[in-house]
Amino acid sequence: xxxxxxxxxxxxxxxxxxxxxxxxxxxxxxxxxxxxxxxxxxxxxxxxxxxxxxxxxxxxxxxxxxxxxxxxxxxxxxxxxxxxxxxxxxxxxxxxxxxxxxxxxxxxxxxxxxxxxxxxxxxxxxxxxxxxxxxxxxxxxxxxxxxxxxxxxxxxxxxxxxxxxxxxxxxxxxxxxxxxxxxxxxxxxxxxxxxxxxxxxxxxxxxxxxxxxxxxxxxxxxxxxxxxxxxxxxxxxxxxxxxxxxxxxxxxxxxxxxxxxxxxxxxxxxxxxxxxxxxxxxxxxxxxxxxxxxxxxxxxxxxxxxxxxxxxxxxxxxxxxxxxxxxxxxxxxxxxxxxxxxxxxxxxxxxxxxxxxxxxxxxxxxxxxxxxxxx
Numbered sequence: 001x002x003x004x005x006x007x008x009x010x011x012x013x014x015x016x017x018x019x020x021x022x023x024x025x026x027x028x029x030x031x032x033x034x035x036x037x038x039x040x041x042x043x044x045x046x047x048x049x050x051x052x053x054x055x056x057x058x059x060x061x062x063x064x065x066x067x068x069x070x071x072x073x074x075x076x077x078x079x080x081x082x083x084x085x086x087x088x089x090x091x092x093x094x095x096x097x098x099x100x101x102x103x104x105x106x107x108x109x110x111x112x113x114x115x116x117x118x119x120x121x122x123x124x125x126x127x128x129x130x131x132x133x134x135x136x137x138x139x140x141x142x143x144x145x146x147x148x149x150x151x152x153x154x155x156x157x158x159x160x161x162x163x164x165x166x167x168x169x170x171x172x173x174x175x176x177x178x179x180x181x182x183x184x185x186x187x188x189x190x191x192x193x194x195x196x197x198x199x200x201x202x203x204x205x206x207x208x209x210x211x212x213x214x215x216x217x218x219x220x221x222x223x224x225x226x227x228x229x230x231x232x233x234x235x236x237x238x239x240x241x242x243x244x245x246x247x248x249x250x251x252x253x254x255x256x257x258x259x260x261x262x263x264x265x266x267x268x269x270x271x272x273x274x275x276x277x278x279x280x281x282x283x284x285x286x287x288x289x290x291x292x293x294x295x296x297x298x299x300x301x302x303x304x305x306x307x308x309x310x311x312x313x314x315x316x317x318x319x320x321x322x323x324x325x326x327x328x329x330x331x332x333x334x335x336x337x338x339x340x341x342x343x344x345x346x347x348x349x350x351x352x353x354x355x356x357x358x359x360x361x362x363x364x365x366x367x368x369x370x371x372x373x374x375x
Contacts, residue, residue: 051318052115052186053107054179056205057100057195057219058171059118059127059141060150062343064303065089067157087155087163095342096127097152099195099221101136102304102343106311106333108135109348111374112318116141117182117205118197119174121148130344140182144170160302166222174201179208193314194235195219199227206235217241218267219310224248229255241317242267243310246274269323273309279327291327294335294360304343308333319372328361329369350375 067087074085096105100118107114113135119142120127127149128138147170154164175198183189192209194202194216202223209216218239220232227235233256236242242263244252249272253259264270264284272280278292309330316326332353336346350373357366 051112051190052188053112053191053193053314053318054115054117054140054182054186054189054214055100055104055107055193055195056117056174056177056179056201057103057193057197058098058150058152058166059101059116059120059124060098060152060166060171061127062095062097062303063151063153064093064095064301064341065153065155066091066301067155069157070159071157071161071163072159087157089155093341096130096344097304097342098150099219099307100193100197101127101131102307103193103195103311103314104131104136105134105344106308107315107318109333109374110312110315110329110372111135112315113137114314115139115182115186117174117177117179118142119144119170119172119177119201120150121170123149139185140177142170142173142177144173146170147173154303156301156303160299162302168198171201172198174198175204177201177205179205179212179214183212183214189214191215191217191240191314191317193217193219193310195310196222199223199231202227203231203234210238215240217243217314219243220252221245221248221306224251224255227255229257232256233258236263237266239266240268242270243313244272245306246272271313271323271327273306279309279331281323281327289324291324291331292360294328294331294356296335296338298339300339301341302338304337305334307343308337308346316369316372321368321372325365325368328357328365329372331360332357332369 067089100116104114104116115137116131117140121144124143128141131138150169150171151167152164154162156162179189179192192205192214194206206216216239218235218241220227220235221244224232232252264282270282274280276293278290281289281291312330312333313326316329336348337343340346353373354366354370357369
């Protein structure tokens with residue numbers, strides 16, 4: 001297809017509810033061209049950069065430590081109001097991290113070209129090169145003149161429980177980033193992801209997406225502890241997708257005062273990761289669907305598992321897969337992270353991916369997802 005036909009397809013996608021595949025067909029027809037989209041092995045538009053997914057959120061380095069014991073052995077009932085503990089750890093590794101950057105990395109592995117939007121320090125140069133090498137557009141990342149890139153410090157015990165702290169650093173300047181120049185540079189935005197970030201930045205980007213009519217995926221996760229009910233309602237209302245884990249789901253209900261039914265009335269699709277039981281998909285007025293996990297070969301470190309799930313979910317949505325298939329793809333990436341130390345250290349081999357998807361979900365489901373996997 002010509003550049004003009006691709007541009008026309010993007011405009012159709014932005015202005016209609018047609019799928020990426022259908023937009024390409026319409027654009028090709030208008031241009032008098034053919035698009036053999038049914039050919040085996042043809043990659044869907046997300047791999048060609050057709051869908052502009054903008055990822056707003058944290059970009060950080062992760063300082064990951066391992067405690068050989070169990071946290072709960074040091075937490076005494078009746079004394080939790082006066083906790084003063086120090087854990088002697090056996091291991092420290094420093095890895096690239098941050099929720100938005102982790103999601104972007106995973107999407108890049110799947111052949112997408114996600115657009116990362118966040119704030120970093122002058123120490124970001126090597127990290128930027130790494131992300132660009134893995135298919136991430138970092139042109140809209142703001143570099144602070146004053147602060148360092150954010151730091152995530154996390155200790156994991158023998159039962160994979162975690163205690164963590166987060167230093168915002170340059171992330172606090174994300175509130176000054178507008179999505180309008182990003183949209184102008186890209187020629188439009190197809191989906192805005194609002195993941196954990198400076199709270200004011202999360203509210204700003206949610207409002208900008210809503211005002212511009214961009215579909216929104218709300219992913220408040222770690223910032224649920226920081227933000228209050230009225231702010232969380234603003235983040236969730238009108239979102240096309242809402243993604244949390246099981247604990248965050250309950251915390252969101254507690255802080256907003258909404259019942260599960262009321263939350264479903266606010267969003268298009270709600271996805272809740274429920275640990276080893278998989279992910280629950282809910283729509284208002286429809287029965288819930290549970291997608292089981294991809295079995296792991298071993299548990300190494302859970303840091304970044306949720307981010308990898310979101311990466312697979314988003315790549316699948318960009319590839320025009322149905323939501324259950326997107327959740328299966330997300331579960332595949334999640335298990336790769338679980339089997340690795342560090343949220344951006346895993347790799348994906350197409351053959352291995354298809355084998356594991358087949359084992360977990362059957363050949364038909366695996367073939368559906370394989371259509372969007374890069375070679």
